[in-house]
Amino acid sequence: MLVSKKILLLVMTALFVVGCGSQKDVPYFQNSQNVDLSSSQYLYDARIMPKDQLSITVSAIDDEAVVAFNMTIPTPYTVGQRSSYSQAMLQTYLVDNEGNINFPIVGQLHVGGLTKSETERMIAEKIKPYVNSSVNPIVTVRMTGYQISVLGEVARPGTFIVSREKITILEALAQAGDLTIYGQRKNVQLIREDSTGQKSIHTFDLTDANIINSPYFYLQQNDVVYVTPNKVKAQNSSVGSMTSLWFSATSILISLTSLLYNILKK
Missing domain, CATH: 3.30.1950.10 (wza like domain)
Incomplete structure (x- = not known):
């Protein structure tokens, strides 16, 4: 009986630790009280790019x-x-x-x-x-052609027209319905092309309030935002694919077995 109680206690402790570990990665701006916002006091104005x-x-x-x-x-x-x-x-x-x-x-x-x-x-x-x-x-x-795209683990991925020619990374994610529970808050990527055609990739950590001071906080026209799926989503996707494969193989095997049985029966 004592062993059973110890096992139960260990299981409950493990579940609590896992729950705490997953919850701490979900809220945005976890250090907002310690962020210096003086460097973000400016009005953004979009610049004209080729193909605009x-x-x-x-x-x-x-x-x-x-x-x-x-x-x-x-x-x-x-x-x-x-x-x-x-x-x-x-x-x-x-x-x-x-x-x-x-x-x-x-x-x-x-x-x-x-x-x-x-x-x-x-x-x-x-x-x-x-x-x-x-x-x-x-x-x-x-x-007239200011648009951004949001892909990956968001509720409504797609390309969005920006009518007021000014949008932040947070507003772009809001337009896409915010991240799903499977999206990595610490690994949101921005793909950008400058006026010379040079591509660059920048990573955001939404749990860090210093994102507001980032030079990439405001998006440019034709920026692409990608939210990386976490390990749970990747594992679920792998399991789903394997399950479908096994079901297909099993179905084919049953059909062949039934066909052979009917042939041999005659």
């Missing part, structure tokens, strides 16, 4: 004075058997591999690496020689 799609609008009190800088394209639609065009939409500009766009009248402009506000100021200066001195053009730049 830009929407550029030039406006003024006198619309006719800047109409030449607003390229438009007609939008086709079909009514019955007839094709027609609806109201024109603004032309978007594709940034080439060198970071350039071709802007009306002004010509080629290098916008790669600039923020939106820097690009707006540059374009406004470039078009001033082509308008009356009394015209004060206002330039508005928007990124």
Whole structure:
């Protein structure tokens, strides 16, 4: 009886240790009270990258004075058997591999690496020689193709459009439904490609609140976030595959045995 009690006590102790060990890896920001946030006091502004799609609008009190800088394209639609065009939409500009766009009248402009506000100021200066001195053009730049992808152990993996051109690693994970219980909080990877095509991989530990001070806390367009599965998920996947394989083999064996039995019976 005493031996049984000791065994039971050992089992309960082991389960408690395992439970504590697994729970401590789940909560985020476990050291949040000890983090210095002074280095994170800045406003992030996305920079234009090759292959970005830009929407550029030039406006003024006198619309006719800047109409030449607003390229438009007609939008086709079909009514019955007839094709027609609806109201024109603004032309978007594709940034080439060198970071350039071709802007009306002004010509080629290098916008790669600039923020939106820097690009707006540059374009406004470039078009001033082509308008009356009394015209004060206002330039508005928007990124229309800002997107990020989240893969791995999250509830809803996929590619997401970022409408406000600013997103953190935590907001990206929230859009994907957060990590599943099988996701490794200490091994979230970011795959990034810079303006020269150079790829890099960066690792996040979500249990460490210092993630807020990371230079990669804010995501860039076309970033890919990958959440690594833990050992339990990997083992379960392996067991599931082996189980399916055994079931298939057993089913085939039974079918062959039944076939041979029917042949020999005749």
